[in-house]
Amino acid sequence: MSNETVAERAVTAEAVADETGKSDNRTSARDTLHHIVIVGGGAAGLELATGLGDKLGKRKKADITLIERSRTHLWKPLLHEVAAGSMNVDNHALDYLAQAHWHHFRYRYGEMIGLDRAKREVCLAATHDDEGNEITPARSFRYDTLVMAVGSTANDFGTPGVKQFAIPLDTLAQAERFNRRLVNACIRAHAQAEPVRPGQLHVAIIGAGATGTELAAQLHRTTRQVAAFGLDRIDPDRDFRITLIEGAPRILPALPERISEATAGLLGKLGVDIRAGAKVTEVRKDGVALADGGFIPAELVVWAAGVKGPDFLRDLDGLEVTRSNQLVVAPTLQTTRDPDIFAMGDCASCPREGSTAPVPPRAQAAHQQATHLRKQLRNRLEGKPLKPFVYRDFGSLVSLGKYSTVGNLMGKLVGGNMMIEGYFARMMYVSLYKMHLMALHGSSKVALETVARTIAHRTEPAVKLH
Template sequence: MAERRKRIVVVGGGAAGLGLCRSLSKRFRGTHEVTLVDRNRSHVWKPLLHEIAAGALDPNLEEIGYGGHAARWGYRFFQGALERIDREKRVVVTEPLLDEDGDVLLDRHELPYDWLVLAFGGVSNDLGIPGVNEHALFLEHRVQADRFRQKLLNACLRVNAARVAGQGDATLPIVIVGGGATGVELSAELVHAARSLRSYGLEGFEAEAMRITLLEAGPRLLPALGEDVVEKVTAELRDIGVDVRTDTKVTEVRSDGVTTGDGEEIPAKLILWATGVRGDPGVESMSDLELSKLDRIVVHPTLQSVTDDRILAIGDCAHCELPGRDGPVPPRAQAANQMADHVPDVIAAVEAGRTPPNFVYRDYGALVSLSHFDAVGTLMGNIAGGRVAIEGWLARMAYNSLYRLHILSVHGKIRGTAQLIANRIGRAARPRMKLH
């Protein structure tokens, strides 16, 4: 009788989870069965969400269908949301899958595993501030980006109608809370959108009608970048009309604006909360895995859970402290991708009876795109003492290369190159803004 193939279940189809399923299927073909579990049917690369939110990108042309990707690379896809992990039976239980009318499509389901990899990311950190979850918008996945875009376009149409009717002072105030990459990039993308709307039929909409305020509680924007780069970013944002305020804490979020620590009330029709991510609080009820204070799964340096060696966690849902490093590995895309590359080595080592290797995190720097205005960043390496600040065309080229690397990682070299060519042709042929 043929030996049963071992079962690897990956929960979470973000960029790291998607690339991991492809590499696991390729490496363990014939000996392991790989299954991806995700509540959605398709994936959109997270760094594109600010462009989708501002209407600069059509998500339907960028998404990757899990079913098609699974069929192409030899793994299984199961649509469902994680409900709980039964470590004794070694099964993951998914919630019933409902359609848009609330009717059951698939009942609660159990998926057995020999190895379980948790890669479901995190959630926006509301910091315990009143009104955030009730009144703010978030930008962690495609549904939220689509929702922001629709609210943005509706608000722009109202302002345009008011201005055409003679209310020349009608404005659209937008507050973005959080001076990290998401907040900075969305601010610049919104300015570009405001300058483009007149060309798309909103004849009464002037660029200055959209008033963008970017609030950061810390002393400066983009803490992952160097001081000189941050100064340039801040100056560029202010030059294009963004009201940048640092050392400004938000103490309350209301339906019509936010209140700051010094008592100022800043009006807003749209509020975007982008103060970073934390682990999903719901994880505590899903399992008995040890969690950090921010509800991230605590793992050994090998990425194996400290509670169960057969469960690994990667990306934003993992709390990983490495020898010789202060603090846990940061919740960044490059860290998640590097963790995904490490997982197959751990599984292979354990199954061969060897000690699994420790994960090694390499910080390659950070890049920020200011829409069509500029791109800046810091690259890490063996050049100029290990840190190089770049800007302009070089930073733009480096930033665009991240997307190319993502496509190649997910689709492979041949299909990935074809996809990049198709995307380039498609972008040249379609409108620059998605207004529906």
């Protein structure tokens, strides 16, 4: 489909489905606009909706709709802090409805379950509350341009017991669930008459990528703080144990080896048991079984190994996907079988210039793709050709909480590849989050919120206790 056709389509008026899912045959100013629908309100999707809302929605040049199954947004790299209880979600979560109101796009609550490319409609499932009452019916939304930004989910590779006994950290709800289980386990151990049994307060983290590694460091600190709040029958050094399990020969296998070694050294000093080169064959209620016949007792198990696209992408009206359910896209981020559908972030398999491997599923890639599409979709509406996306790797950072931050910087500014750690690395890590916030709120609001959070932090417990 040509860019001229896209521009022409933006001025056609036709019957469209309104937000209740019923047919609305009235022609309004909104019906004549080009409909850009973004599915997924993670870092990439929300940044794109905000940017397009400010540039196109505010000026009535396009109608922007964000579809998301959650009510609030939290930057995904922070989920390990929520799981460990070292972050107050209320101080960092963003309400989608408020963001949409402030930035001139529409937020629609629901989960995408299908796609009709012939009708150019996104199909959503009905939503229900905790009591089973329907909130929104099954419905569909028409699009002229569709952007898929649904992120990724944990890949359990079919390992028995993972779904029943392990908790992934893909969503805020899952991170909060793990935190509740952790606090409950501590209270239970303190209240019971018998001594803490083997494995009762042990945590097994399967997958030593950034999420698993950062969680291990955060848990070392927060478990000791939880015990310090009056749970004096628990001895942190004796009763708590954190085991980090990785199938590759070393932790952080996707990062440079010297970062892996530095991180392993820091975790070792904290008493974290690192099991590299260990394959998990089964997760049980009382622990983790390994391929070599070993068994790691653990009451709490986190699955942080591998990512894949959500299962519904596997059969999305004929769109091409990889074996890991990622939508295959061209350098322009358009899907290979439909130029009206784009994909970005973790759910997209995008070719990388000068490499046989695709763009990695990382926060900096999602941020860059959102910035790229914000400009290119505006060009598309004007009939201008699309430019290819070029990924720039600025390095990697791993935060070990209050203990340290390690990583490497890449680029011409540092002359190639430079390893950093300590305070400077921590500031660089924080700056990545601030860049995300500035894309959503602007620099002035971010500065005010930073001051407010700093003041609030001094009046709250260091860990979440409920």
